[in-house]
Amino acid sequence: MRRFKLPPQILRLVLLTIAIVASYSIARAWLTPASFHEYGWYRGDAIRELASRTPQYAGRKACAECHDDEVHKLAKGEHKTIGCESCHSAGQAHADNPDIKLPKPSDKDCMGCHQLLAGRPKFLKQITLKDHYTGHRCVECHVPHQPSEVP
Amino acid sequence: MNTSLSRRRLLSTLGRAIAGVATFSAARVAKAAVQKGFVSSQAPKNYDPTKHRWQMVFDVDKCIGCGHCVDACKTENNVPRDQSHFRTWIERYIIKKPAPGSDSPRGEVLVDSPNGGMNGFPDNLVPREEILKSFFVPKLCNLCEHSPCVQACPVGATFDSPDGAVLVDPNYCIGCGFCVQACPYGCRFINPDTRTAEKCTLCYHRITRGLKPACVEVCPTEARIFGDLKNPVPDDPIQAFIQKNKVFTLKPHLGTEPRVLYANLDKEVR
Numbered sequence: 001m002r003r004f005k006l007p008p009q010i011l012r013l014v015l016l017t018i019a020i021v022a023s024y025s026i027a028r029a030w031l032t033p034a035s036f037h038e039y040g041w042y043r044g045d046a047i048r049e050l051a052s053r054t055p056q057y058a059g060r061k062a063c064a065e066c067h068d069d070e071v072h073k074l075a076k077g078e079h080k081t082i083g084c085e086s087c088h089s090a091g092q093a094h095a096d097n098p099d100i101k102l103p104k105p106s107d108k109d110c111m112g113c114h115q116l117l118a119g120r121p122k123f124l125k126q127i128t129l130k131d132h133y134t135g136h137r138c139v140e141c142h143v144p145h146q147p148s149e150v151p
Numbered sequence: 152m153n154t155s156l157s158r159r160r161l162l163s164t165l166g167r168a169i170a171g172v173a174t175f176s177a178a179r180v181a182k183a184a185v186q187k188g189f190v191s192s193q194a195p196k197n198y199d200p201t202k203h204r205w206q207m208v209f210d211v212d213k214c215i216g217c218g219h220c221v222d223a224c225k226t227e228n229n230v231p232r233d234q235s236h237f238r239t240w241i242e243r244y245i246i247k248k249p250a251p252g253s254d255s256p257r258g259e260v261l262v263d264s265p266n267g268g269m270n271g272f273p274d275n276l277v278p279r280e281e282i283l284k285s286f287f288v289p290k291l292c293n294l295c296e297h298s299p300c301v302q303a304c305p306v307g308a309t310f311d312s313p314d315g316a317v318l319v320d321p322n323y324c325i326g327c328g329f330c331v332q333a334c335p336y337g338c339r340f341i342n343p344d345t346r347t348a349e350k351c352t353l354c355y356h357r358i359t360r361g362l363k364p365a366c367v368e369v370c371p372t373e374a375r376i377f378g379d380l381k382n383p384v385p386d387d388p389i390q391a392f393i394q395k396n397k398v399f400t401l402k403p404h405l406g407t408e409p410r411v412l413y414a415n416l417d418k419e420v421r
Binding site: 045053089121 | 185
């Protein structure tokens with residue numbers, strides 16, 4: 001009886017298939033990040049990488065650590081819902097190093113909210129600059145931290 | 152068969168064993184080197200996304216269109232400061248009075264969002280006497296339960312995090328833009344600097360530190376309410392707000408089931 005011999009063209013195909021499957025398995029084992037299936041079909045480390053960036057806005061609690069008095073004043077008035085950094089701009093750099101000063105809010109910041117505008121709800125007091133004491137700065141008559149008081 | 156151990160046989164077996172061990176350890180070193188070069192990360196390990204469920208609610212009646220949220224978002228997330236890239240933005244809806252003689256309850260609807268509302272809105276777009284009503288609608292990623300953007304991504308770069316945020320892995324994103332087309336809310340864009348897809352992450356680096364997202368932090372009227380459904384604080388603003396108000400989602404007919412809720416929404420808002 002003749003011994004069965006795999007035809008050479010089939011043998012080449014089998015070897016090629018094994019080589020492809022083996023290189024795929026090796027690449028898969030080597031190149032799949034360790035955290036890949038941690039939560040789902042994505043890198044679990046991506047979540048933590050996104051979480052590891054540093055904030056620019058410090059948050060009201062950070063402001064209150066030093067500016068407790070101003071935060072208390074603000075909490076009594078009509079502007080109590082406004083976060084410090086809403087007018088004073090991003091403050092993480094200032095919180096880390098108090099020598100870095102934040103820009104002073106100007107009349108433009110007041111008018112960002114209080115400009116009379118179609119679409120603004122009625123509860124918000126709105127003015128047009130040319131009809132409202134032209135030539136004076138807002139803070140001459142209004143206290144931003146206690147808007148109902150007069151200086 | 153010769154079972155005695157000849158010197159030649161012993162040496163050849165030993166040689167093969169050493170070669171095998173050397174190959175295996177070399178393979179392990181190579182594997183470690185490849186993983187270090189291609190797939191490792193220095194990600195910190197102190198946040199567990201399965202223990203949170205983030206939620207955002209808007210009170211449309213409270214939005215005054217000041218644009219602080221848009222500006223804060225751009226500062227916080229290094230979003231390009233041009234007219235076409237926004238993670239959050241404000242739209243103003245102006246509904247005109249119906250034309251005289253028309254039997255419709257409302258007239259033409261205009262929507263504007265100049266520079267995303269960052270520098271305010273023009274007051275002279277429509278004469279005041281022609282306006283039936285007008286209001287602002289803040290927009291951001293709607294945090295869909297069935298996110299079309301996640302389904303469209305061909306490389307698994309965008310995903311629903313267990314805490315409810317829909318995130319993009321910038322290392323995996325190839326910048327094909329399929330997700331930009333897939334999002335029915337227009338909440339995604341390709342960052343021209345990094346050439347990867349970008350979107351609202353709910354300020355992921357802030358919320359994981361116990362801070363509020365930048366837009367919520369600066370919103371002067373509390374039109375944006377943000378909270379964690381799995382760790383509600385005693386007077387949780389989200390739960391109280393949803394109890395008191397009728398809330399709605401954008402484009403509910405698409406079946407995306409957004410988790411961002413809007414109170415006091417008009418039917419014209421898309």
